[in-house]
Amino acid sequence: MNRKDFIKAAALSGIAMGILPQLAFQNAELSYEELIGKGNPTLYGNGFQIRKEAFDAFTKMKNAALEDHISIQVVSSYRNFDHQNRIWERKYKSNTQQGLSPEKAIQKIIEYSTIPGTSRHHWGTDMDLIDANVAQPKSVLSPGHFEGKGCYVNFKKWMDKNSKAYGFYLVYTDLPNRKGFKYEPWHYSYKPLSYGYLQAYRKLNMKDILKKESLLGHQYLTTSFLDKYYAENILDINPELL
Ligand SMILES: [Zn+2]
Numbered sequence: 001m002n003r004k005d006f007i008k009a010a011a012l013s014g015i016a017m018g019i020l021p022q023l024a025f026q027n028a029e030l031s032y033e034e035l036i037g038k039g040n041p042t043l044y045g046n047g048f049q050i051r052k053e054a055f056d057a058f059t060k061m062k063n064a065a066l067e068d069h070i071s072i073q074v075v076s077s078y079r080n081f082d083h084q085n086r087i088w089e090r091k092y093k094s095n096t097q098q099g100l101s102p103e104k105a106i107q108k109i110i111e112y113s114t115i116p117g118t119s120r121h122h123w124g125t126d127m128d129l130i131d132a133n134v135a136q137p138k139s140v141l142s143p144g145h146f147e148g149k150g151c152y153v154n155f156k157k158w159m160d161k162n163s164k165a166y167g168f169y170l171v172y173t174d175l176p177n178r179k180g181f182k183y184e185p186w187h188y189s190y191k192p193l194s195y196g197y198l199q200a201y202r203k204l205n206m207k208d209i210l211k212k213e214s215l216l217g218h219q220y221l222t223t224s225f226l227d228k229y230y231a232e233n234i235l236d237i238n239p240e241l242l
Pocket residue numbers: 076121126127128187
């Protein structure tokens with residue numbers, strides 16, 4: 001969707017004109033390092049870290065939600081390359097120690113976690129969100145909590161109705177036939193920034209970048225594996241973010 005269409009759609013969904021200017025897409029002035037989590041961006045947040053524009057929009061959204069008794073809490077926000085690599089190595093070791101082949105271990109990791117250098121959390125635009133105003137389950141990031149009688153159902157309903165007005169979109173939707181990462185009803189992206197970042201990211205050669213990194217299990221990250229990962233895990237997302 002181009003900017004004009006987006007604004008038209010936003011206006012049609014009843015958004016007050018007052019908040020439209022902040023939704024204008026930014027030019028992606030992001031360095032190669034920042035796109036792969038190796039930069040040093042200026043980040044904002046109390047107990048979490050995101051870029052200024054995303055933080056300002058998030059604050060407005062959080063305050064609006066509070067009026068409806070929903071307390072949006074950030075579970076995860078900016079992660080740099082090293083952080084993502086620690087997750088990768090922990091899961092790779094755990095999966096292989098449980099007897100999975102390296103190939104199967106990697107397949108299991110990429111149900112919910114990215115290969116370091118390919119996470120949208122590297123951009124400072126994406127966050128995992130829950131509602132702090134309800135009794136918390138043991139493992140908060142589980143799809144079942146966001147549907148049926150789950151504890152975050154009211155949060156999900158509120159976000160479905162309101163989050164786009166503040167620029168926040170679900171990335172890994174439950175659209176039938178979507179491939180790549182599984183449904184993540186908690187992962188939101190601040191589109192006015194991340195839309196341009198994804199365009200910039202697509203201009204990089206991800207395969208060449210990953211070859212230089214010598215990640216744990218790198219010998220199993222074959223060309224055909226990475227082609228599929230790129231098509232499904234990076235690009236098979238909410239079409240509104242493409
Ligand atoms: Zn996430």
